[in-house]
Amino acid sequence: MVARKMISQESFDEIVKENMDTFDMAHEEAVESAVQELKMQGADLSGILKQGSARDINKHPTVLALADFTAALQQSQEGKSLPQALQAFHHSLLCPEGCSTAEASAVAAKKGAVKQLLACCQAAAGRDARQCELAAPATCALTLVLGLDAARDEFAEQNGAHILRLLLETSEGCALGSIAACIEAASAKNETSKCAFVDEGVHVLLIDAMRQPGTSDDALRPICGALRSFATADDLRPTTSRAFQNGRAIAKAGAPEAMLAAMRECTTGAERASQLVTAVCGALRRIAVNDDICTEYADAGGVAVTMQAARRYMQDAQATRACFGLLRQLANSDAIKASIVEASGLELINQAVACHHTSAGPLEQALGLLATLLLRNPTAAELAAESGCIDSCMEAMQACEANNFKDSAVGSQWVLRQACMALRNMVARTPQLRPVVLEKGCERHLRAAKAGHPATCADVGAAALRDLGFDDYNV
Numbered sequence: 001m002v003a004r005k006m007i008s009q010e011s012f013d014e015i016v017k018e019n020m021d022t023f024d025m026a027h028e029e030a031v032e033s034a035v036q037e038l039k040m041q042g043a044d045l046s047g048i049l050k051q052g053s054a055r056d057i058n059k060h061p062t063v064l065a066l067a068d069f070t071a072a073l074q075q076s077q078e079g080k081s082l083p084q085a086l087q088a089f090h091h092s093l094l095c096p097e098g099c100s101t102a103e104a105s106a107v108a109a110k111k112g113a114v115k116q117l118l119a120c121c122q123a124a125a126g127r128d129a130r131q132c133e134l135a136a137p138a139t140c141a142l143t144l145v146l147g148l149d150a151a152r153d154e155f156a157e158q159n160g161a162h163i164l165r166l167l168l169e170t171s172e173g174c175a176l177g178s179i180a181a182c183i184e185a186a187s188a189k190n191e192t193s194k195c196a197f198v199d200e201g202v203h204v205l206l207i208d209a210m211r212q213p214g215t216s217d218d219a220l221r222p223i224c225g226a227l228r229s230f231a232t233a234d235d236l237r238p239t240t241s242r243a244f245q246n247g248r249a250i251a252k253a254g255a256p257e258a259m260l261a262a263m264r265e266c267t268t269g270a271e272r273a274s275q276l277v278t279a280v281c282g283a284l285r286r287i288a289v290n291d292d293i294c295t296e297y298a299d300a301g302g303v304a305v306t307m308q309a310a311r312r313y314m315q316d317a318q319a320t321r322a323c324f325g326l327l328r329q330l331a332n333s334d335a336i337k338a339s340i341v342e343a344s345g346l347e348l349i350n351q352a353v354a355c356h357h358t359s360a361g362p363l364e365q366a367l368g369l370l371a372t373l374l375l376r377n378p379t380a381a382e383l384a385a386e387s388g389c390i391d392s393c394m395e396a397m398q399a400c401e402a403n404n405f406k407d408s409a410v411g412s413q414w415v416l417r418q419a420c421m422a423l424r425n426m427v428a429r430t431p432q433l434r435p436v437v438l439e440k441g442c443e444r445h446l447r448a449a450k451a452g453h454p455a456t457c458a459d460v461g462a463a464a465l466r467d468l469g470f471d472d473y474n475v
Contacts, residue, residue, distance in 0.1 A: 007045065012045070019034060060104075061096065062089075062104040069089040069116065072084075090140055092104065102147060106148055109146075109151040115158055118155070120134060121135065124138060125167045125169075131175075139182040143178070146186055149189065156186075156193045159196075162196070164179060168205050173215075176215070178222075180209075184222050184226040188229055188234070191235040191238050191241055198249055202226075203230060203246075211258050227255055227286075228279075230246045231243050256284065256300070259283060260300055260305060262276065263280050267308045272312075274319040281309070281326040284297065284329075285326045303330060303340060306330075307340070307344075324366045347387055349366045357399045358406050363411075363415045370418075374425035381430045390442075397442075400413075416453060419445075427468055437468060
């Protein structure tokens with residue numbers, strides 16, 4: 001990953017002034033021109049005040065609130081003013097004057113907010129009587145500040161994983177959701193913190209919290225998000241990642257069992273919990289890093305519960321995408337492929353395609369599951385043809401041509417890629433299905449996918465055309 005060029009407030013102000021003096025621009029026009037110029041150069045503009053200047057940054061309401069909070073933290077032996085100062089600082093991030101929350105949080109990060117908030121978290125870990133009063137606003141504010149790569153790096157340097165582990169260990173459920181959300185934010189795109197949290201045993205504490213009766217959905221969602229982040233290789237700076245090892249460690253600590261219990265609640269309870277289903281399936285998909293983990297989850301009834309969740313929350317695009325994403329991961333095991341097909345999985349795929357013509361995410365995952373189920377599986381290919389899956393592929397490809405997806409401007413290329421793979425896998429070992437597929441008019445769609453999206457569809461489109469019997473498949 002190429003690091004973005006950092007720019008100071010002073011340098012930004014100088015460019016704005018030069019635009020005004022040299023080109024006789026109004027201030028707003030000069031600011032807009034400076035922003036466009038610097039973005040083209042790949043500069044990082046986070047924390048830059050676009051309506052003020054370097055002279056004004058120390059007068060920024062968020063900076064003033066941070067100064068008051070820092071002073072209260074340093075004089076907190078009696079602790080009378082610290083909760084109020086912390087609440088005021090948190091409010092200055094949530095409701096900043098003259099800028100966005102992201103800009104206010106970036107300014108706060110540059111002024112040392114990470115260090116001060118971690119000190120507050122450490123203090124809260126030792127205050128049994130007043131822990132909730134400090135832990136929730138401190139971790140909520142820290143979550144906002146950790147939106148920057150530099151802030152997350154500082155968190156790692158300040159041994160933040162250890163501090164949040166102490167806070168989580170002593171919280172006894174107090175502020176559990178906000179602590180978990182902070183852990184998730186700190187882990188995003190930061191391999192150092194991911195590994196530190198796992199080495200500290202934070203994943204074990206989070207899984208134990210999931211098992212506790214009465215843990216709210218508001219806490220379960222960020223817990224799943226944090227566990228998912230530990231097993232996601234999204235930091236492109238180091239040459240290697242421990243995502244696979246972390247996934248195995250999280251599974252060994254009992255995450256699949258705890259998450260399956262949460263999924264059962266979502267499918268059997270009276271209340272609908274699509275957001276929790278989305279979080280649980282997203283985490284499980286990352287944690288299921290090998291066949292043993294997939295099999296363990298399936299043997300415990302996980303495939304049936306996941307399919308039940310997919311049916312119950314079919315109208316919710318995010319939940320559908322997450323459920324099919326998990327099923328797609330599990331289907332990499334041949335034994336699980338068969339169980340999905342036997343449990344009317346092909347019909348479930350058709351239902352998802354019919355429900356989500358305007359959402360690329362669910363279509364991509366549903367067709368991705370279909371492609372996985374049909375890979376080296378002629379029996380499933382014949383069943384898919386009988387079940388109407390060819391028509392579902394055609395419907396999805398037609399939806400891509402309309403390109404009316406609400407969730408992604410570029411999602412059509414990924415839906416088309418999965419459709420091409422599904423059609424190819426359907427006929428690769430069942431040549432008797434080739435005429436059936438061709439009668440549906442797939443050739444035109446395959447060639448259109450190749451031509452329209454060469455980077456993502458040229459290879460899979462050509463493979464499908466080749467296995468359908470075309471000599472000019474590479475044209």
